Amino acid sequence: MLERLIHSLETSPVMKRGDYNYFIHPITDGVPLLEPALLREIGCTMVRVLDLSGVDKIVVCEAMGIHIGVTLSLMTDIPLVVVRKRSYGLPGEVAVHQTTAYSKGELYLNGVGAGDRVVLIDDVCSTGGTLRALISALGQVGAGIADVCVVIGRGDADIGRPCKMLVRVEVSPDRVRVVDTYL
Numbered sequence: 084m085l086e087r088l089i090h091s092l093e094t095s096p097v098m099k100r101g102d103y104n105y106f107i108h109p110i111t112d113g114v115p116l117l118e119p120a121l122l123r124e125i126g127c128t129m130v131r132v133l134d135l136s137g138v139d140k141i142v143v144c145e146a147m148g149i150h151i152g153v154t155l156s157l158m159t160d161i162p163l164v165v166v167r168k169r170s171y172g173l174p175g176e177v178a179v180h181q182t183t184a185y186s187k188g189e190l191y192l193n194g195v196g197a198g199d200r201v202v203l204i205d206d207v208c209s210t211g212g213t214l215r216a217l218i219s220a221l222g223q224v225g226a227g228i229a230d231v232c233v234v235i236g237r238g239d240a241d242i243g244r245p246c247k248m249l250v251r252v253e254v255s256p257d258r259v260r261v262v263d264t265y266l
């Protein structure tokens with residue numbers, strides 16, 4: 084079911100970002116190009132594995148959650164909320180701090196309120212810093228999280244709740260290996 088994702092990951096290049104082995108892949112970086120069939124494969128798998136009952140909104144983070152969220156939104160008719168890296172100052176906006184293996188910044192949540200039931204989607208979970216920040220923001224506005232799902236998991240981050248990972252990878256300085264799949 085995830086043949087395209089697995090093959091594309093296992094042939095993806097790895098570069099250094101400081102000490103961090105950073106793999107470069109269409110889903111996590113948008114380069115060199117995104118094949119519609121790969122997006123469809125991921126969208127179909129997410130529809131199968133996610134608990135979407137009663138879900139009002141799909142929540143993703145700028146930038147590399149957006150194409151995955153759009154794919155899922157088009158397949159399910161559930162509206163999409165994009166958490167941004169800049170503030171709009173709208174009423175009810177919540178700011179949280181994000182730390183990853185190679186960056187720090189602020190994330191700004193708009194468009195989700197008390198009682199909303201959401202699924203949280205991202206491209207990759209590595210240190211878990213981004214998902215922890217997003218879960219904190221959703222908690223602050225009083226939203227319920229039905230499910231959390233990422234396309235690719237690496238490492239063994241604790242985000243304080245279960246996270247469905249379509250594939251799990253190990254990344255060495257010269258290659259990516261897929262070591263597990265969700266289905």
Ligand SMILES: O=P(O)(O)OC[C@H]1O[C@H](OP(=O)(O)OP(=O)(O)O)[C@H](O)[C@@H]1O
Pocket residue numbers: 111144145146147148182183184186205206207208209210211212213214240
């Ligand atoms: O588990 P973590 O260590 O938090 O890493 C995962 C996050 O890192 C990347 O985002 P990044 O902030 O690099 O921004 P981008 O989506 O704009 O590339 C990726 O899109 C995830 O959101």
Ligand code: HPA
Pocket residue numbers: 104105106107108111112183207208209
């Ligand atoms: O190794 C990576 N590649 C792409 N995006 C990422 N986000 C966290 N780690 C990575």
